[in-house]
Amino acid sequence: MTQNPAGTVLEVRELTKHYGGVRAVDGVSFSIAPGELLALIGPNGAGKSTCFNIVNGQLKPDSGTVRILGRDVTGVPSRRIAHLGVGRTFQVAAVFGSMTALENVQAALIAARGSVFGFWRPATTIARDEAMALLEQTGMAGEAERPAAALAYGDVKRLELAMALAGDPRLLLMDEPTAGMAAAKRGEMIALVQKLTRSRGLAVLFTEHSMDVVFGHADRVIVLARGRLIADGTVDEVRADPRVREVYLGGTAEAAR
Numbered sequence: 406m407t408q409n410p411a412g413t414v415l416e417v418r419e420l421t422k423h424y425g426g427v428r429a430v431d432g433v434s435f436s437i438a439p440g441e442l443l444a445l446i447g448p449n450g451a452g453k454s455t456c457f458n459i460v461n462g463q464l465k466p467d468s469g470t471v472r473i474l475g476r477d478v479t480g481v482p483s484r485r486i487a488h489l490g491v492g493r494t495f496q497v498a499a500v501f502g503s504m505t506a507l508e509n510v511q512a513a514l515i516a517a518r519g520s521v522f523g524f525w526r527p528a529t530t531i532a533r534d535e536a537m538a539l540l541e542q543t544g545m546a547g548e549a550e551r552p553a554a555a556l557a558y559g560d561v562k563r564l565e566l567a568m569a570l571a572g573d574p575r576l577l578l579m580d581e582p583t584a585g586m587a588a589a590k591r592g593e594m595i596a597l598v599q600k601l602t603r604s605r606g607l608a609v610l611f612t613e614h615s616m617d618v619v620f621g622h623a624d625r626v627i628v629l630a631r632g633r634l635i636a637d638g639t640v641d642e643v644r645a646d647p648r649v650r651e652v653y654l655g656g657t658a659e660a661a662r
């Protein structure tokens with residue numbers, strides 16, 4: 406098992422959440438260091454969403470702790486977690502369709518900064534250069550002036566990533582970042598996330614169903630099965646783990662390839 410005792414950004418300890426008799430999450434512990442891209446995987450019903458939603462503050466655990474940058478945020482609501490150095494992207498992209506890509510990122514920067522921008526400045530000039538820089542980093546500079554509603558699906562996901570970076574997060578939580586994308590685009594998207602993880606020293610936790618995405622790009626993989634953490638290691642370690650092969654061979658054989 407791989408451990409990250411030093412410089413931990415996210416530390417999850419003994420998380421448990423039951424629904425009646427169902428142990429959705431059962432004593433799960435893991436951590437993420439800066440510059441690390443960590444995939445959370447597992448078969449259907451394994452507890453991924455429950456675990457992810459406890460970390461992002463949407464759900465309260467029955468027991469256990471979530472620490473972000475050393476601070477106990479267990480049960481702190483998502484809107485407050487966002488102000489503690491955490492960025493998020495969603496399965497269903499959350500952008501304003503009638504606004505341009507640039508305006509969407511400007512709005513995200515304004516939301517992240519609160520009132521630090523002077524009220525006398527016209528809205529269109531606020532944080533324009535920073536917003537453009539984020540669009541450049543996500544390969545979206547060429548689409549800056551297009552309304553978000555007119556963007557291709559993959560570009561909306563890139564825009565959402567640019568917006569999630571607006572608060573200059575240390576931890577990025579991505580719920581199925583490649584959901585709904587064609588195979589080739591999935592690889593491009595996660596390669597971009599991988600590059601940003603390195604260049605910004607981000608800690609990234611992402612859930613993912615595509616094993617090509619996970620095994621091609623994650624630094625570490627944690628595997629849930631029936632609420633329990635059954636593996637935590639590098640791609641090679643996890644792929645070779647007999648328990649992982651067993652749970653996936655019961656459903657899809659893809660993970661064992």
Ligand SMILES: Nc1ncnc2c1ncn2[C@@H]1O[C@H](COP(=O)(O)OP(=O)(O)OP(=O)(O)O)[C@@H](O)[C@H]1O
Binds near residue numbers: 427447450
């Ligand atoms: N609100 C709820 N009420 C009752 N049971 C729930 C609730 N949410 C999740 N569960 C149960 O908890 C278990 C874990 O569900 P969860 O959605 O976290 O798994 P998952 O790994 O994200 O699954 P999937 O890949 O299918 O999205 C499942 O047995 C599910 O039926």
